[in-house]
Amino acid sequence: VAASIADVARRSGVSVATVSRALRGLPNVSPATRDRVRVAADELHYVADPNAARLAGQRTWTIGLVLPMLSTWYHSRLFEGIERAGEELGYDVLPYVVGGRERLRAFLADQPFRKRVDVLVVADVRLDEAVLADLRATGVPVLVCGMHVEGASSLRLDDRAATAGATRHLLDLGHTDIAVIGGLTDDPFDFAVPLERIAGVRDALGAAGLALPDDHVQPGDHRPESGERAMQTLLALRPRPTGVIALSDEMAIGALHAVRQAGLRVPDDVSVVGFDDHDVARHVELTTVRQDVVGIGTRLVEMLVAELADPAAGPRHEIAPTELVVRGTTGAPAGAAPRKHTAAVAATDPV
Amino acid sequence: VAASIADVARRSGVSVATVSRALRGLPNVSPATRDRVRVAADELHYVADPNAARLAGQRTWTIGLVLPMLSTWYHSRLFEGIERAGEELGYDVLPYVVGGRERLRAFLADQPFRKRVDVLVVADVRLDEAVLADLRATGVPVLVCGMHVEGASSLRLDDRAATAGATRHLLDLGHTDIAVIGGLTDDPFDFAVPLERIAGVRDALGAAGLALPDDHVQPGDHRPESGERAMQTLLALRPRPTGVIALSDEMAIGALHAVRQAGLRVPDDVSVVGFDDHDVARHVELTTVRQDVVGIGTRLVEMLVAELADPAAGPRHEIAPTELVVRGTTGAPAGAAPRKHTAAVAATDPV
């Protein structure tokens, strides 16, 4: 049976109040006393019971991370970034995986996070204003990652500009028939992000006098299989698109597979652009839009600390940078001359 | 300000004890009373304070998951599997990321999990008997994933048999010069698994009268970059190995990249086998050893529940199955006839 604060108090000959102060580094404790207490605590292998501390202290020291899934590259990285930054400040990170309508509904209905976390980071989960209002009504501060929402601080990419840049890269190479993989799916995931990214493609296409037909936007759920299927559909189109933008690297890899299985070459017959700069992207020579996911996690923790420190301050909205990384899966379409050279960042090996 | 159990008691005209019983589905509550309480709780949006409940109830309903990192495919999948299975039983899952000697040391020294979790699942972290004894001295039950340890229940693969099978596959194709990527690295990760897997390769090689020279075992930390570097080293060897077994798919993908960058062909010049059956393995045609990581997570939760229910029962040791999946990255070395056909499972698309 573990030692309690009373045991430490007895052993060091002081009161529990002093033990609490001494161990937490609060002022108004004489150095000598603090040492005695520390020694006693060590000898007894004492650690404060988090539940008791949280009950009395009114803080949970826990960050709730709401995300649609855990095992995609992007989400596991985000988790890692938040966990690392949070751990240094003494926060636990508790995942709430709400992929699929049912789990999201249950999460919103049961609100298992109440009295359980100090703050909620909602990543890539569609939150309309009503749902957000529900969340905020619980009194739990909410930060949003991946999209812009009124009434809550947010950190996101400029998704629209990012895919517009990727699209211009393809246009510059001479592509005129461009498609997108990763449009909205009904289930089990429901990001708001795809809309922005597709809008970005439309922006760039429109500026070049081109359109994005409906059949040029194929759904995908961020698993490679969905990218493969989407690409198969696109390859069956006549005329066949020569440039494809996948909204995640994982789908891009599935798409590449489909192209090669169809006996076509990359990039001669089809150019492919991904999104994320996944660990393996460099190793499959994938041109992609890079984002610093771990950095985003770190920044979210900083924002959340600021928010907790000054809840009165209004919501802050920040944009994390992206960067087009040109590798081998994009090139001029067979039989077309490039319009001009893309002013893109060249792929470089990480140092 | 949130409602407490006293508020619900007042509103439904019963005592707090009855509210507690009613809401938790305990017996000895009349249906009528239970209903009244439920209605009152709903109206007040009441949820029990987990910290108070845990303090009083002596259970944390939390599973601590100790792992070296979060963002590799394997670990994020494992987390997902445990989270999913745990959530259904009402458990939270709290990650303790101890990659790197420093974090592991701090984890062992501070023991932040004490009074915080009901059970610890230790995955792919090297635990010698002394460390394990330290952990168990805290009174927290420990399950081990990925390796066999005396004194704690464990779930693992038969790593040795798995890589032996992969090696036989290469031998059967006619390879006689075989190397391994993913041997122990000193930092920041320190699995016990590589030793077993390398032993498996040695087993199969030895049975064929072949050896595994030291320079045929290159270190790797499971990131693609390390696989690439390892393969570059192997390609510089003379004679050059024709068959390479990477101890994870992520390293295998890096290795494939190195082969192709060197102007060599796969599998004609070099055959590559991975380990895991990563989501993208199929899409890069990677021959690999498949394991069901999510299933392992689920099984771990079942084992842990059993352990908690009957702590007296001795440790149980289980083995999860693996399966060789033959795809396009393995074939006969140029200029060699296969010894015989491998009796391996053919690659099939997931249904």
Added chain:
DNA sequence: TTGTATGCGTTATCAC
């Protein structure tokens, strides 16, 4: 079936 009373292990507010 229901209510009363005590304990859970801290932190925080006071006095001293």
Added chain:
DNA sequence: GTGATAACGCATACAA
């Protein structure tokens, strides 16, 4: 600088 002591919000023997 230090020590009582009252919360904190719930679970649970025990009594009714």
